[in-house]
Amino acid sequence: MHRTEDDYGNASGYLTIDLTALARNYRRLSAEVAPGQAAAVVKADAYGLGADRVGPALYAEGCRHFFVAQFVEALRLKPHLPGDAALFVLNGLQPGNETAAAERGIVPVINSLEQWHQWAGAARKLGRSLPAVLQFDTGMSRLGLPPEERTTLAGLIAAESAIEVLFVMSHLASADDAESGQNDDQRTEMTRVAADFPQFPLCFANSGGIFLGKPYHGVLARPGIALYGGAPTAGRANPMEPVVSLEVAVVQTRTVPAGTRVGYSATHVTTGETRLATLAAGYADGLLRSLSGRGAVYHEGVRLPIVGRVSMDSITIDISALPEGKITFGSRVEVLGPHQTLEDVARDAGTIAYEILTSLGHRYARRYR
Numbered sequence: 001m002h003r004t005e006d007d008y009g010n011a012s013g014y015l016t017i018d019l020t021a022l023a024r025n026y027r028r029l030s031a032e033v034a035p036g037q038a039a040a041v042v043k044a045d046a047y048g049l050g051a052d053r054v055g056p057a058l059y060a061e062g063c064r065h066f067f068v069a070q071f072v073e074a075l076r077l078k079p080h081l082p083g084d085a086a087l088f089v090l091n092g093l094q095p096g097n098e099t100a101a102a103e104r105g106i107v108p109v110i111n112s113l114e115q116w117h118q119w120a121g122a123a124r125k126l127g128r129s130l131p132a133v134l135q136f137d138t139g140m141s142r143l144g145l146p147p148e149e150r151t152t153l154a155g156l157i158a159a160e161s162a163i164e165v166l167f168v169m170s171h172l173a174s175a176d177d178a179e180s181g182q183n184d185d186q187r188t189e190m191t192r193v194a195a196d197f198p199q200f201p202l203c204f205a206n207s208g209g210i211f212l213g214k215p216y217h218g219v220l221a222r223p224g225i226a227l228y229g230g231a232p233t234a235g236r237a238n239p240m241e242p243v244v245s246l247e248v249a250v251v252q253t254r255t256v257p258a259g260t261r262v263g264y265s266a267t268h269v270t271t272g273e274t275r276l277a278t279l280a281a282g283y284a285d286g287l288l289r290s291l292s293g294r295g296a297v298y299h300e301g302v303r304l305p306i307v308g309r310v311s312m313d314s315i316t317i318d319i320s321a322l323p324e325g326k327i328t329f330g331s332r333v334e335v336l337g338p339h340q341t342l343e344d345v346a347r348d349a350g351t352i353a354y355e356i357l358t359s360l361g362h363r364y365a366r367r368y369r
């Protein structure tokens with residue numbers, strides 16, 4: 001549940017989601033793929049940012065194609081989008097969900113011959129043709145029909161008109177690495193898919209793929225992370241605008257002498273007199289436990305290292321670098337903002353920006369700008 005702005009000010013963490021930056025990122029990506037179009041990947045509650053707010057903001061910007069991973073996400077998002085927005089389910093449908101999806105106009109991505117037969121069966125039962133996207137595996141071995149099943153599928157398509165194919169898609173496994181040879185391999189395989197199914201438009205690039213250039217775009221690209229301000233290409237300047245900022249409140253401060261143990265299991269022991277502050281958020285709020293003794297927060301641009309273990313609901317930081325009295329009960333520190341990007345936190349946590357975003361907890365006061 002998203003809180004209203006009314007209780008902004010009472011929470012211990014403040015998550016700000018800049019929908020105008022999101023809109024500019026969508027425009028930027030749309031321009032990059034023109035004359036093709038950009039869809040929006042809004043799975044996992046729009047990477048943790050709130051699909052009910054992100055979806056309509058992107059629709060207002062001209063986005064008409066929305067991808068979620070699971071059927072339940074499509075059901076939740078549907079009421080927040082106008083009727084002409086297309087909703088696609090990347091994992092396809094679990095057996096039994098066909099009629100519910102068909103009735104609501106939710107479009108499955110068909111990843112296997114089983115899913116083709118399941119959806120075709122539903123179409124025959126309902127006595128009308130049903131839309132679908134076909135996904136092919138071009139080298140990731142995760143979702144989609146393998147190359148050896150393409151002939152069978154082409155035969156099924158020729159034999160029955162129960163399924164209206166809207167797009168043929170595939171997903172890149174290494175698109176964030178512009179140097180990876182896997183990109184070229186997958187693009188080559190996608191060219192073969194396109195040759196086998198020349199009648200259907202292609203849906204190919206994710207965020208990273210968009211910046212690999214034209215041959216990766218297809219007529220519909222599927223960016224996710226780049227919309228939310230994450231870097232589409234590792235090791236390169238990030239062309240996207242930050243969308244998320246996060247501040248956490250200080251709940252207690254103390255000054256301790258040398259030799260003082262800090263946090264669970266005493267993984268940190270002070271080496272000199274140290275000023276500490278305890279923050280009112282922890283791993284249950286998405287500040288991953290792997291940030292223990294590694295990550296940092298910022299206050300007016302000053303780096304304040306995390307000391308000891310990250311707890312479920314709190315984190316201890318060393319504030320000795322700041323003048324005394326600068327941080328007191330109720331002060332706020334920056335976790336994500338001008339001094340620390342998603343990628344910075346991800347690196348310190350030993351993970352990727354996607355996991356940081358999708359882990360952001362539900363206890364923060366959320367403000368949408």
Ligand SMILES: *Cc1c(COP(=O)(O)O)cnc(C)c1O
Binds near residue numbers: 206
């Ligand atoms: C998650 C996902 C995307 C979006 O990927 P980003 O790297 O976030 O742009 C696109 N397509 C598929 C199939 C996905 O699973």
